[in-house]
Amino acid sequence: RKQTEISAAEMVDAILSGDRTILSRAITLIESNAGRHKKTAEEILQSLLPRAGKSVRIGITGVPGAGKSTFIESFGLLLCNKGHRVAVLAVDPSSTVHGGSILGDKTRMEQLAKHPNAFIRPSPSGGTLGGVHRKTRETMIACEAAGYDVLLIETVGVGQSEVLVRGMVDFFMLLVLTGAGDELQGMKKGIMELADAVIVNKADGRNLELAKKTQREYKQILHFLQPATQGWTTPALTCSALFKQGIEEIWEMVLRYIEVTKASGLFQENRKMQAKEWLYALIKEELESAFFGDEKVKSLVPGIEKKVMDEEITVTKASGLLFDAFYDRLC
Amino acid sequence: RKQTEISAAEMVDAILSGDRTILSRAITLIESNAGRHKKTAEEILQSLLPRAGKSVRIGITGVPGAGKSTFIESFGLLLCNKGHRVAVLAVDPSSTVHGGSILGDKTRMEQLAKHPNAFIRPSPSGGTLGGVHRKTRETMIACEAAGYDVLLIETVGVGQSEVLVRGMVDFFMLLVLTGAGDELQGMKKGIMELADAVIVNKADGRNLELAKKTQREYKQILHFLQPATQGWTTPALTCSALFKQGIEEIWEMVLRYIEVTKASGLFQENRKMQAKEWLYALIKEELESAFFGDEKVKSLVPGIEKKVMDEEITVTKASGLLFDAFYDRLC
Secondary structure (H helix, E strand, O other), rough: OOOOOHHHHHHHHHHHOHHHHHHHHHHHHOOOOOOOHHHHHHHHHHHHHOOOOOOEEEEEEEEOOOOHHHHHHHHHHHHHHHOOEEEEEEEEEOOOHOOOOOOOHHHHHHHHOOOOEEOOEEEOOOHHHHHHHHHHHHHHHHHHOOOOOOOEEEOOOOOOOOHHHOOOOEEEEEOOOOOOOHEEEEEEOHHHOOOOOOEEOOHHHHHHHHHHHHHHHHHHHHHHHHOOOOOOOOOOOEEEEOOOOHHHHEEEEEEEHHHHHHOOHHOOOOHHHHHHHHHHHHHHHHHHHHOOOOOOHHHHHHHHHHHHHEEEEEOOHHHHHHHHHHHHHHO | OOOOOOHHHHHHHHHHHHHHHHHHHHHHHHHHHHHHHHHHHHHHHHHHHHOOOOOOOEEEEEEOOHHHOOOOOOOOHHHHHHHOEEEEEOOOHHHHHOOOOOOOOHHHHHHHHOOEEEEOOOOOOOOOOHHHHHHHHHHHHOOOOOOOEEEEEOOOOOOOHHHOOOHOOOOEEEEEOOOOOHHHHHHOHHHOHHHHHHHEEOOOOOHHHHHHHHHHHHHHHHOOOOOOOOOOOOOOOEEEEOEEOHHHHHHHHHHHHHHHHHOOOOHHHHHHHHHHHHHHHHHHHHHHHHHHHHHHHHHHHHHHHHHHOOOOOOHHHHHHHHHHHHHHOOO
16 A cells, blocks of 8 residues: 655654554554665654653563463553553564464454554564564664553563563563463573563462462572562562453552662663663674675585584684685675 | 694694693694684694594583582593593683682692593683683594593583583583572573583582482472473482592483483484584674774774663664774775
8 A cells, every 4th residue: 555755754743743653654664674764764763762761661471372462451451541651562583483373463452452542563574583673672762752651562482582572671571371380391491580570370260279379389480590680589470361350460560670670770771781782782683694694605604514513624614714705705 | 931843744643642742732722812823723623623523522510619620520530440531621711700710720630630541621811702612612622533532621600601611512510519599599590401410519428418408409490491401301419529429320320311312313413503503603703803803893882882872873873883884994
């Protein structure tokens, strides 16, 4: 469908005045991989940047089936009804691999999607992991400038995405099901240690007792682990997203976290460190795509990789051969 | 002190015939950062490579005070007395930071150092993390070609070194003290999940009961974690390195591990993957040192980093400015 061309400055004004259609269109520009969109997107972001940053950024992860959508619907509605403006974004590097539901799908959060204070942006399809990562952080800037003061970043707790999301939020929560032991076996290594809170969902009906037991198990495990955030003891809570129980307590906990980390200065310090780490991550990614995207390097890699794996040449030698090809082409 | 100049080919012959003095000298060449040594070292390694690989590579980590030296002395002596030839190498990227004892220090393994079947190489002083890493893997090639059939790679369980060491060994063991809970609090995140065995040391005298209790605690925690190696349940054992108790059982466990992983094909598969991952790690490191070592980039980084942290420019913009400078100088 055709869109009327409007200038970057016009888009910025519309976003700042709360125009959701233009916000969506700007995010599409930000997510675009087309070269001609890059300059416009950068111009828009640079103008929005001074208006961004005034939000609480919350990451939410959990294995498929943990009830992330239902939780975000309940949690988001509670916040919207309190007068907050809530943006839901999704980081899903593997939506095609895992098939099934798309993160941030509006049909999975029907009530929230209809609320005037909510903005739901489904995960961008395609694009590399790093790409999704970069784009999501920039989408956050746009949402914040548009006045959304709570950002919920949803991701699936498999692969690398939760590490990336951890690096762009103030608070990171892990949503789990009952039966800690069984589930942890299948959970990604180290994910517990990224969490500022573990939430046992589906604590309702016949599941309630088991949920309490699971909560105790998680508390015990958390006791042995280093907390994700210095000066904050990672709690294990229960809730029923479906029956909207325990949701208010979770928000109160987040507020407590913000109070504690703002008082200690860690809140701002974390954001500064995250911006810095993001810069280095981006540079590394771009260096690697320049190197491994080089035609000559690409043609040599399979053979050299095989020789290294078969221990026919040393790694130093192999690396040297590839760098010779890279620099030779570059200059 | 002056050394008689001998050719790379002569050094290779001497190493293959078991000359320890020449092996030491070759390792010094390998560890050297001088450009003129690089070519010789590479030539030597390329010749040694076909003779390498026939060893068991064991990584040993633990917090300072866990008794790593005493353990390596007891474990190494047991193997030497069984007729194995044992090389002890150390990866210590932070020896200056942690002060105290130098890993692989011969005076800490007096008996082992005197054994004709043992070769102890202290950790190289200075050099970057990546540098030590790369050099250690190449030193392993030299030791294997020289006939050492058990390599013990010692590292301290803090920082990043244990991840690097995990990526270059067949079996990784974590040496711990009694009192799992207290110690785990101070232990690096995720280190338990890298281990193929947890060894509770100092299980002797009045400490014996506490060691058994600690062993049970670790078993419980390990039950919740994914094993480091597929198809191998990470055990928790006790030993007394000082009184040489439980050491034989640890070696038997390593042999069982080798049997299991060789039968499943994982042993060789792991080594292939490690060689490949090492290649990519090396390339990434060299790309980054080319970029961040560039004079123009170096001069721009502090200002740009500050602007990013103060949210004055977007990360994309900042990265673009640095890449412009890099490519401008390169060509």
